[in-house]
Amino acid sequence: MQPKSNIVNLPVYQPGKPIEEVKRELGLNEVIKLASNENPFGCSEQAKAAIQSEIANASLYPDSFSTELTAAVADYLQVDRNQIIFGAGSDEVILMLARAYLSPGDETIMADETFPQYKHNAVIEGAVVIEVPLKDGNHDLPAFLAKINDRTKIVWLCNPNNPTGTIIRQDELIAFVDAVPEHVIVVLDEAYCEYVTDAAYPDSLALLRGRKNVLVLRTFSKIYGLASLRIGYGIGHPEVIRFINQVREPFNTTRFAQAAAAAALADQAFVQSCRERNAEGIRYLCAEFDRLGLTYFEAHGNFVMVDVKMPSQQMFDGLLRRGIISRARWTHYPTYIRITVGSREQNEKFVQALEQTLQEAAVLG
Numbered sequence: 001m002q003p004k005s006n007i008v009n010l011p012v013y014q015p016g017k018p019i020e021e022v023k024r025e026l027g028l029n030e031v032i033k034l035a036s037n038e039n040p041f042g043c044s045e046q047a048k049a050a051i052q053s054e055i056a057n058a059s060l061y062p063d064s065f066s067t068e069l070t071a072a073v074a075d076y077l078q079v080d081r082n083q084i085i086f087g088a089g090s091d092e093v094i095l096m097l098a099r100a101y102l103s104p105g106d107e108t109i110m111a112d113e114t115f116p117q118y119k120h121n122a123v124i125e126g127a128v129v130i131e132v133p134l135k136d137g138n139h140d141l142p143a144f145l146a147k148i149n150d151r152t153k154i155v156w157l158c159n160p161n162n163p164t165g166t167i168i169r170q171d172e173l174i175a176f177v178d179a180v181p182e183h184v185i186v187v188l189d190e191a192y193c194e195y196v197t198d199a200a201y202p203d204s205l206a207l208l209r210g211r212k213n214v215l216v217l218r219t220f221s222k223i224y225g226l227a228s229l230r231i232g233y234g235i236g237h238p239e240v241i242r243f244i245n246q247v248r249e250p251f252n253t254t255r256f257a258q259a260a261a262a263a264a265l266a267d268q269a270f271v272q273s274c275r276e277r278n279a280e281g282i283r284y285l286c287a288e289f290d291r292l293g294l295t296y297f298e299a300h301g302n303f304v305m306v307d308v309k310m311p312s313q314q315m316f317d318g319l320l321r322r323g324i325i326s327r328a329r330w331t332h333y334p335t336y337i338r339i340t341v342g343s344r345e346q347n348e349k350f351v352q353a354l355e356q357t358l359q360e361a362a363v364l365g
């Protein structure tokens with residue numbers, strides 16, 4: 001009984017440490033989780049009402065094709081319905097895309113510090129993973145282009161990039177996509193796009209027009225606050241969407257997720273409020289990092305990646321003892337942690353714990 005040889009040493013995705021586990025392990029009454037980029041302001045009240053209305057239908061299978069939600073998203077984004085596919089989170093769309101397009105020996109290109117599920121799913125399909133080092137936390141697009149060859153099938157661009165929070169701007173993205181051969185799919189993972197306030201952020205949907213090889217990924221897990229319901233989607237050329245749909249499992253999204261997502265999409269006032277409060281949180285955190293003499297990457301999502309000038313695991317442990325769950329252990333940034341932007345109260349408690357941990361480390365030498 002031997003598994004596929006290419007998965008034997010494949011690392012399992014490590015989510016943020018659960019709040020309940022930390023409370024139990026450390027005997028804490030209050031724990032703040034700022035590790036998984038969840039929305040600290042919850043989700044729309046309209047989404048909650050939609051979930052409750054679906055309880056009576058819990059015994060019924062969901063619409064396998066998410067018909068009503070597809071119509072709502074297509075209308076909101078001004079795209080055709082056959083350009084959209086839904087998954088159990090955008091990470092399932094990543095899985096389906098890899099399953100549909102990657103074969104053993106194909107090459108796929110991504111940054112060396114980015115969302116790990118690109119690499120994870122490529123390895124499962126036996127593809128050759130080409131990792132391009134980030135440049136000051138940013139995608140090095142000329143280096144990406146230099147790696148493309150006849151064997152390249154997919155290029156993955158996380159924008160804003162997770163974990164660094166940096167963005168690829170409009171002009172450089174257009175120039176890149178125009179230079180990519182037509183046989184290569186360019187995936188723009190925009191899980192955090194609704195948080196971006198920079199006017200130079202690309203209009204990725206405009207890039208779809210007249211191009212078959214661009215696929216945009218989005219999710220209801222982040223600013224919409226529906227992480228537990230697992231619903232995300234891809235937008236692309238109808239032919240690409242059709243092939244992805246051919247490897248999709250039936251009933252892959254739930255009735256609750258579909259109903260809540262449609263209701264959340266309709267409540268753009270909630271989204272705008274979250275965007276504004278998140279921007280305020282980023283300004284506060286960055287000002288505090290400046291005060292403490294800590295450098296950080298320019299943040300455009302709902303998280304900031306900051307250099308704490310000590311091994312990140314040491315900072316993680318120090319924050320954890322003080323009831324703050326952060327994200328540490330980055331392969332190429334060993335002294336950085338990623339911290340989710342919380343509410344004002346959560347952000348202030350994090351900064352207090354951060355300063356105490358820095359002072360403790362200074363005393364210990």
